Amino acid sequence: MKLRHRWFxxxxxxxxxxxxxxxxxxxxxxxxxxxxVMAAGVVRAGIRFDNPPLSYIDESxxxxxxxxxxxxxxxxxxxxxxxQVKVDETTxxxxxxxxxxxxxxxxxxHTRKRDDAVDFSVTYFWDNQTFLVRQGEYDSLQDLFGKKxxxxxxxxxxxxxxxxxxxxxxxxxEIVEFTDKVAAVQALRDGAVEGYAxxxxxxxxxxxxxPNLVLLPGSINRVQYGIxxxxxxxxxxxxxxxxxxxxxxxxxxxxxxDRWLGPDAAVTLPLGGEMEVWP
Amino acid sequence: MTRATLDFLxxxxxxxxxxxxxxxxxxLALTLILSLAAIGLGFVIALGVGPGRAAGPWPVRAACALYxxxxxxxxxxxxxxxxxxxxxxxxLGLDLSPRASALIALTLYASAYQAEILxxxxxxxxxxxxxxxxxxxxxxxxxxxxxxxxxxxQVMLPAFAGQAITLFKDxxxxxxxxxxxxxxxxxxxxxxxVRNAAYWLPTYLLVGGLYALVAFAISRLAGRLERRxxxxxxxxxxxxx
Numbered sequence: 001m002k003l004r005h006r007w008f009x010x011x012x013x014x015x016x017x018x019x020x021x022x023x024x025x026x027x028x029x030x031x032x033x034x035x036x037v038m039a040a041g042v043v044r045a046g047i048r049f050d051n052p053p054l055s056y057i058d059e060s061x062x063x064x065x066x067x068x069x070x071x072x073x074x075x076x077x078x079x080x081x082x083x084q085v086k087v088d089e090t091t092x093x094x095x096x097x098x099x100x101x102x103x104x105x106x107x108x109x110h111t112r113k114r115d116d117a118v119d120f121s122v123t124y125f126w127d128n129q130t131f132l133v134r135q136g137e138y139d140s141l142q143d144l145f146g147k148k149x150x151x152x153x154x155x156x157x158x159x160x161x162x163x164x165x166x167x168x169x170x171x172x173x174e175i176v177e178f179t180d181k182v183a184a185v186q187a188l189r190d191g192a193v194e195g196y197a198x199x200x201x202x203x204x205x206x207x208x209x210x211p212n213l214v215l216l217p218g219s220i221n222r223v224q225y226g227i228x229x230x231x232x233x234x235x236x237x238x239x240x241x242x243x244x245x246x247x248x249x250x251x252x253x254x255x256x257x258d259r260w261l262g263p264d265a266a267v268t269l270p271l272g273g274e275m276e277v278w279p
Numbered sequence: 280m281t282r283a284t285l286d287f288l289x290x291x292x293x294x295x296x297x298x299x300x301x302x303x304x305x306x307l308a309l310t311l312i313l314s315l316a317a318i319g320l321g322f323v324i325a326l327g328v329g330p331g332r333a334a335g336p337w338p339v340r341a342a343c344a345l346y347x348x349x350x351x352x353x354x355x356x357x358x359x360x361x362x363x364x365x366x367x368x369x370x371l372g373l374d375l376s377p378r379a380s381a382l383i384a385l386t387l388y389a390s391a392y393q394a395e396i397l398x399x400x401x402x403x404x405x406x407x408x409x410x411x412x413x414x415x416x417x418x419x420x421x422x423x424x425x426x427x428x429x430x431x432x433q434v435m436l437p438a439f440a441g442q443a444i445t446l447f448k449d450x451x452x453x454x455x456x457x458x459x460x461x462x463x464x465x466x467x468x469x470x471x472x473v474r475n476a477a478y479w480l481p482t483y484l485l486v487g488g489l490y491a492l493v494a495f496a497i498s499r500l501a502g503r504l505e506r507r508x509x510x511x512x513x514x515x516x517x518x519x520x
Contacts, residue, residue: 050470057467061299086457099369185476209474
């Protein structure tokens with residue numbers, strides 16, 4: 001027994017390798033997600049729960065926000081019940097790959113890197129990424145080159161900032177990754193980091209709530225949110241795209257947008273683009 | 280601490296303790312339910328695996344050893360993802376909910392540790408005790424259940440309590456699946472408004488206090504149980520006469 005013990009750590013490695021080899025679940029094997037959703041009468045939507053004003057849980061425990069309304073409306077149009085699944089920046093892609101969710105309405109920027117793992121709908125939200133800094137310390141994005149900055153783990157801003165900085169001859173940036181947005185902002189307040197990059201809409205909300213924080217002008221990255229979908233499932237992707245385009249055409253999209261980001265909302269962001277609508 | 284901070288903490292406290300209003304149980308209550316269930320179910324598994332590793336034909340010993348080393352060797356967070364995404368994914372048709380995955384992962388994790396504790400306990404049962412039981416006519420299963428096992432559990436009580444506290448605290452990683460337990464509720468409550476960033480530190484301190492409070496309660500409970508059992512223990516009363 002004593003001798004055999006030495007091999008057990010090795011067994012773990014082998015077992016994990018086998019599990020890893022299973023990844024990802026055979027895509028498109030058999031049924032389309034469309035058929036599964038329609039047969040079950042339930043669509044499972046991955047939504048973030050700490051991303052106001054796009055998706056968050058309010059004081060009475062209701063899950064609300066722009067992404068939430070959009071997901072609900074898509075389910076309603078499909079004529080199925082919605083099951084909302086809590087995801088974050090790190091689980092939204094793996095849950096899609098493994099079929100734990102059918103779509104991810106998670107303020108997810110459409111990037112080529114992510115497109116290797118999942119597919120995306122047409123763009124449904126337009127914005128820019130920039131940095132939030134402490135008032136009066138920095139004036140431009142160039143001032144932050146080489147400084148220690150906070151970014152969200154798994155965010156597209158990580159690559160964008162490296163690229164932005166390298167293209168303009170800046171030194172390699174020092175990046176601290178946070179999985180918790182609130183923790184990142186706290187680090188910025190405390191002086192642990194010099195800036196925090198996020199999508200403009202989130203930063204606007206942050207700056208509105210704290211006079212000591214301001215947005216830097218400019219953009220390190222364009223933000224184009226797409227709904228995350230299982231890879232290689234064109235029937236389901238078509239369904240979602242057509243549904244989004246119908247929502248855009250009949251004005252439902254605009255109503256939802258204005259409710260959360262319109263002139264009367266707590267955070268105002270002018271609509272930054274136009275959805276492509278296929279004839 | 281400002282008035283606004285206190286107001287915020289006061290307003291989120293009910294959610295932290297029992298979950299959001301109108302929803303299923305969440306917060307600390309769910310953390311406790313999941314931990315207790317995992318410890319209970321884990322102990323049942325450990326009753327088979329622990330003794331199995333200590334004695335039995337070699338295939339049983341090897342299988343039990345593999346079980347312990349595998350589930351003890353994986354970080355809990357990784358085990359959680361393995362259970363939820365791979366084992367509980369659609370591939371195998373199980374399609375587990377986050378709660379079910381959380382309970383299974385915690386149970387497997389707890390059982391591996393408890394099996395080892397039980398094995399250690401069984402190893403220190405005095406031979407004289409077993410022989411005495413045999414002399415007074417105990418059958419093999421009676422001796423096993425009432426003497427060996429009960430002795431092992433008693434001497435290992437502090438270790439079991441320590442494991443329970445560890446599991447309770449480690450359940451905080453369930454936030455990764457958004458299970459709705461204390462850590463998830465904390466993150467939701469703070470994340471409901473970007474302006475809540477100001478309450479980040481006090482809120483996590485409060486939640487840390489809640490975890491510590493329960494851990495302390497478990498520890499006291501175990502201490503009391505231990506003292507009560509000691510006084511009735513024949514060996515203890517003989518040696519401490």
